[in-house]
Amino acid sequence: MRRTLPRAESGKTLIPRRVATRTVVDVEPTQVSRTGRGAVTRVWPPHPMRSAIMMLAFAAALYVIEFVNVLGFQNRFIGWGGIKPLELSGLDGILFAPLLHLNWEHLGANTLPLVVLGFLAMSGGIAQFVAVLSVIWLASGIGTWLTGGPGTTHIGASGLIFGLFAYLLVRGFFNRSFLQILLAAALFFYYGYMLWGVLPTQGGISWQGHLFGAVGGVLAAWLVTRSDKPKRPALPGTV
Template sequence: MTGTGGYPLQPAGPAKRPVWVVGGVTVVSFVVLLWLIELFDTLTGHRLDDNGIRPLETDGLTGILVAPLLHSNWEHLIANTGPALVLGFLMTLAGLSRFIFATAIIWFAGGLGTWLIGNVGAPTYNGVIVETNHIGASGLIFGWLTFLIVFGFFTRTVWEIVVGVVVFFIYGGILLGVLPGTFGVSWQGHLCGALAGVLAAYLLSGPERKTRALRRPVRPPSLNT
């Protein structure tokens, strides 16, 4: 079969799915995974929860890989589900590759920070710090939150700035969770996740910052007379 002028017609490729559809499916799949893990954890007597981040312990380093996937109970998971769906979806609108890289930076940098300072402010017993075990997706959520708030100011993209401002007004209040306060809540994980989100936003805005720098006019050198 040929087209106009005798050239063979190229078969149409598969329709490309909109970014918001791919992003939505990705984030929902991640949250479903969290629920399946918690279901398995509940059925096995919460044995998985012991695999969180245990600060300054060598075997506690492996918790960096799995801590965001674990939750202490259903209430803990439910509290994280809504923000994870909303903020995770907004993250994907900046591009799926950026979402993946940002999540990886927040996951590992935030986890490492928690491993380093997770015992700060921990209770003591007979002068010995009580071992802490940090689990939950909150650190990741705090990282997504700060990423969304500051990313637009790094890229100078109007719609990303608007998203950041809106997100700040809706969810900014939870940033108080980076401060010591509620017993049993990992403010250290929140703080490290939030800082990792800012780091991810800065690193991943590199192409826009570089382009903006190249557009700046070069001032001629001043000559003294």
């Protein structure tokens, strides 16, 4: 059936003109992408066996280094690789000091907490763990080099331990994860006494490494939370 278009007073035919419209899609304020949210709030490594093997291998490497240092070099590794505050020759200790220990007792005391806390910190995956450990490693080393006492040499993995402990304590609050906060409470109950180690209460202890390791752990938790924050979907454009 033919339709008759209305005519204007001038006699011309009026052609209906298409008017551009804007399509609006309602998006709830809380409607955000949740991709990867489970990984952010996880408390257990996604591959527990692989994570355990990695931490045990790292601990074994520390024992190999100590064996070579004691038997092959009569503890000279400490002088070569320790952090010497405010000395250019001690800068390389930022990289090597966590791998060195004063004696077997020192290494033995650090082994279990390093393996346990490192294993738990792998809950976000191995790549995230490497990033977290790197932040802690550098923060502990640089802070010690800047603030350590003159004429001292700082060694040991305890800065990493304090950093991992601090990371596990605060990440749940940054992520607003009940399970991670619950884990933090359990860790605090068991290892909370360690926090006294960030204070200069005992001679011969690198409290600077502990303190700045813990600062690095808090910083790492904040950076991880920011990088994993879900993105709000973009609104469709006009059509």
